[in-house]
Amino acid sequence: MANAILAVILPSRGALSAASYELLGAGRVLADALKQPLLAAVIGGNAATLAADIASRGVDRVLVVEHPSLSNFTEEAYANAAAAAAKISGASRVILPSTVVGRAVAARLAVLLKAGLATDVTEILPSGAIRRGCYGGNLIAEVEFKTGIAVLTVAPMTFPRTEPKGSPAPLEAVSFDPGTAKSECLSFKAEESREIDLGAAEKVVSGGFGLGGPEGFKLLFNFAHALGAAVGASRRAVDSGWIAYRHQVGLTGRTVRPKLYVAVGISGQIQHLAGMSSSSTIVAINTDKDCPLMQMASISVQGEYAELLPLITDEIKRRKGHTAAA
Ligand SMILES: Cc1cc2nc3c(=O)[nH]c(=O)nc-3n(C[C@H](O)[C@H](O)[C@H](O)COP(=O)(O)OP(=O)(O)OC[C@H]3O[C@@H](n4cnc5c(N)ncnc54)[C@H](O)[C@@H]3O)c2cc1C
Missing domain, CATH: 3.40.50.1220 (TPP-binding domain)
Incomplete structure (x- = not known):
């Protein structure tokens, strides 16, 4: 029986972003609504070094999925890593940020888990149902899930960022086998920009x-x-x-x-x-x-x-x- 909320933390070039803390804020609302524990899965080549920060922000447990194959982002490897964490956690809801990366992983993850999928969630109702804008924001859809497990992406700047508080949650390493990947990141060249994000x-x-x-x-x-x-x-x-x-x-x-x-x-x-x-x-x-x-x-x-x-x-x-x- 699935009974946890799992927030999938996707570091950006090895660092946590504001989207991670907003995701934990959304996760807390969902966890309280469904009366289930809030878990986080930190994915990456240096996930263990980032996990302590996440563990200090009001979650109940942190799963650490660290592997050299996760140092550079590919949709395939990250979706497989998130699926491994979701299966271990017994999650009923897996949430990701509605970033370009988060949406790409969410689609694959929903297929891997045979889960329902709702993107760009802007509101979580006390029943655990969600609301999301559709038709360019002209309509608000209320979505309930018929699948035992559902994948959600959370709209940016919608939920409060969590702050460090209380004693840190326990960490748990998740073993991850990348298998034979069909895709591989050969190199990454950052865009040189002094623009404000x-x-x-x-x-x-x-x-x-x-x-x-x-x-x-x-x-x-x-x-x-x-x-x-x-x-x-x-x-x-x-x-x-x-x-x-x-x-x-x-x-x-x-x-x-x-x-x-x-x-x-x-x-x-x-x-x-x-x-x-x-x-x-x-x-x-x-x-x-x-x-x-x-x-x-x-x-x-x-x-x-x-x-x-x-x-x-x-x-x-x-x-x-x-x-x-x-
Ligand atoms: C599926 C779909 C997704 C879309 N997604 C997006 C999206 O993400 N973002 C988006 O923006 N659009 C999106 N669009 C396109 C959208 O429908 C509009 O075509 C677009 O937003 C129009 O851009 P605009 O206002 O710059 O151009 P226009 O509608 O052509 O407006 C130009 C404006 O400039 C004013 N103007 C002209 N000259 C001057 C001047 N000298 N000084 C001051 N003002 C002047 C005019 O009065 C006019 O109001 C999408 C469309 C579809 C179908």
């Missing part, structure tokens, strides 16, 4: 098709640097090749929930709103005062971006004590 940013400045081309994005980047904000984009701007996909906000991009979201030249189609409508304060800059984003924004500024952005950027720099040329 979109997912964790408190301020996001996004540009859309209204910027007219890559030149418009240069003004947007200047504005973002002055403000100390991460840069986002609409899909139409990404599809036009003006900015890389990693900046895309929305249904098929990143979900952000900053304190301040500034949308420049973005009309506000439902698929874009799906990724940013939970931002605390939304500012829209657009020539069309009637477009959806201008209508839903906390502050709407009607005008040409090419005139407004340099003025706003210079004013921010002036107030921060820089000269306009700095």
Whole structure:
């Protein structure tokens, strides 16, 4: 009889991320709802060194799945490792973060475990049923599982991050046999970037098709640097090749929930709103005062971006004590 919640911790290049702590926050809500213990499985080439941190954050037991074959991420190996941990734990629910990696592992894991699957969970009900947005956030689906075991991915910035508290949970090593893998990571080259991470940013400045081309994005980047904000984009701007996909906000991009979201030249189609409508304060800059984003924004500024952005950027720099040329 399955009777535990298992949070699968997927380190990013050997380090824990904020998503891991949010996952434990979601796991705690689910564990309390179903009155089952909360276990965590840390997977990776250095899982044992990361496990102590996880063990200090209110979990009941930590499974450590460490193996040299897990040093570099492949969907196949990580899904097999998560399945090994799920089987040992007797989990009724296995939860992962709704990151690119988490979603990829979740799909394979659900197949391996013959489990039900729900992605991008935003709410856990006292009954253990979950809610998730669908059709670009137009509908909220309530999902109950008919399978004894279910795999969930948890939407980013939705559940509170756990803090270290109490005495650490016991650790348990899980033996993992990678078998004959069909895929292998031969090398990894990190992208060199000094950009602020979109997912964790408190301020996001996004540009859309209204910027007219890559030149418009240069003004947007200047504005973002002055403000100390991460840069986002609409899909139409990404599809036009003006900015890389990693900046895309929305249904098929990143979900952000900053304190301040500034949308420049973005009309506000439902698929874009799906990724940013939970931002605390939304500012829209657009020539069309009637477009959806201008209508839903906390502050709407009607005008040409090419005139407004340099003025706003210079004013921010002036107030921060820089000269306009700095
Ligand atoms: C399955 C699916 C998934 C999708 N996923 C996403 C997603 O994840 N993210 C996403 O963003 N979209 C997504 N889309 C696309 C979405 O439907 C829209 O096409 C897209 O968001 C439009 O981008 P935009 O607002 O930049 O462009 P437009 O809708 O063309 O809007 C451009 C805006 O710029 C304004 N403008 C023009 N000139 C200026 C100027 N000089 N100064 C100021 N403003 C100006 C215009 O008034 C207009 O409001 C998806 C679509 C589908 C079907």
